[in-house]
Amino acid sequence: xxxxxxxxxxxxxxxxxxxxxxxxxxxxxxxxxxxxxxxxxxxxxxxxxxxxxxxxxxxxxxxxxxxxxxxxxxxxxxxxxxxxxxxxxxxxxxxxxxxxxxxxxxxxxxxxxxxxxxxxxxxxxxxxxxxxxxxxxxxxxxxxxxxxxxxxxxxxxxxxxxxxxxxxxxxxxxxxxxxxxxxxxxxxxxxxxxxxxxxxxxxxxxxxxxxxxxxxxxxxxxxxxxxxxxx
Numbered sequence: 001x002x003x004x005x006x007x008x009x010x011x012x013x014x015x016x017x018x019x020x021x022x023x024x025x026x027x028x029x030x031x032x033x034x035x036x037x038x039x040x041x042x043x044x045x046x047x048x049x050x051x052x053x054x055x056x057x058x059x060x061x062x063x064x065x066x067x068x069x070x071x072x073x074x075x076x077x078x079x080x081x082x083x084x085x086x087x088x089x090x091x092x093x094x095x096x097x098x099x100x101x102x103x104x105x106x107x108x109x110x111x112x113x114x115x116x117x118x119x120x121x122x123x124x125x126x127x128x129x130x131x132x133x134x135x136x137x138x139x140x141x142x143x144x145x146x147x148x149x150x151x152x153x154x155x156x157x158x159x160x161x162x163x164x165x166x167x168x169x170x171x172x173x174x175x176x177x178x179x180x181x182x183x184x185x186x187x188x189x190x191x192x193x194x195x196x197x198x199x200x201x202x203x204x205x206x207x208x209x210x211x212x213x214x215x216x217x218x219x220x221x222x223x224x225x226x227x228x229x230x231x
Contacts, residue, residue, distance in 0.1 A: 006076045007211065008032040008068070010059055010118060011086025013040045015189040016137065019204035020083055024211065025052050030076060034068070034086075059086050059114030069121040078129050079122045081211045084115035084161075085137045089153055090191050096152045107153035112160045119168060123177065132177035135210045136165050138222065140183045145230040162222060162231050169220030178219040180210045181231075185224060 007024045011017045013035035024031045025048065033048065034057035035041035045054040055071050058064040072079050089107040094100060115136055126132030141151055142158025162181050169179040186196040187203035206226050222231050 004030045004076070005080040006030045006032070006072065006078055007081035007083065008034065008072065008079055008122070009083040009085055010034055010057060010114070011036075012083075013044045015191075016184055016187055016200055016203045016207070017083070017085040018044065019200040020085060020207050020211075021048070021052060023201075023204055023208045024081070025049050027208070027212065029081065032068075032072065059084075059118055060109050062117070065117050065121050069125075072122070073125060079125050080129070080131055081133045081135070082118060082122050082126075083135045083137065083207060083211060084118055085207070086114060087111045087137065087158075087191075090141075091151050091153045094152060095149050099152045104153035104156070108157045108160065111154070111157035112164065115161060116164055119164075119179075123168075123172070126177050127175055130176050131215075132172075132175070133211045133213060134168065134177065134179040135207050136161050136179070136181045137207060138162055138165075138181040138183055140185075140224070140229075143183075143222070143230060165222070166220050166231070173219065176215050178210075178213050178217055180213075180219060181222045182207045182210050183222065183224040183229065 007029045009017050009020050012021045012033045021031050021033050031052045033054050036058045038056045041054045055068050057068050088110045138161050139158045141155040165179050165181040184203035185198045187198040188196040209226050221228050
């Protein structure tokens with residue numbers, strides 16, 4: 001098991017995250033499925049193939065992140081792919097002028113600090129093997145080009161996540177560790193709603209593509225439908 005390539009997907013007991021787990025498992029990876037509530041993840045694990053494992057994870061909690069880091073190091077000895085999928089709060093009910101800043105702070109803690117915390121935990125393990133792929137699941141709402149009002153917490157947190165992608169990619173440029181952002185598009189999830197045009201599988205497609213980029217592939221980029229888009 002310790003010689004087998006391993007992937008971890010945050011917030012993956014449902015939605016796009018679960019679709020990513022399934023697609024990576026089909027590619028032959030050992031995949032770690034995660035959820036904040038153990039009962040949610042363990043229930044899903046029952047229907048997963050044998051190369052999918054479960055561990056509880058709350059990316060806003062240092063102890064939880066340290067626990068999964070220790071688990072991965074002990075059980076698998078490596079982490080090749082980190083998909084920072086967990087995200088919250090498409091806050092359509094507020095704008096920048098009337099925003100509840102405590103709500104915004106909670107959003108930033110999950111959508112930016114959480115992925116940053118996960119990167120800090122697992123980059124040393126990737127550096128040990130001189131290989132890694134970090135995919136930050138972002139959104140067109142976080143693109144500075146053409147950005148407008150509305151969804152202040154979500155949009156600003158995703159713009160900051162894109163900035164984290166750029167900085168990590170530059171600082172890891174001497175290693176075979178690629179860091180990219182992906183906009184999955186408008187997908188039929190709890191957040192996206194039933195009117196969204198994209199299936200979960202389509203939403204996961206470019207995330208998995210970025211997770212499987214070959215050595216020498218792009219890093220520090222923003223993608224939708226496997227094509228680069230402006231930050």
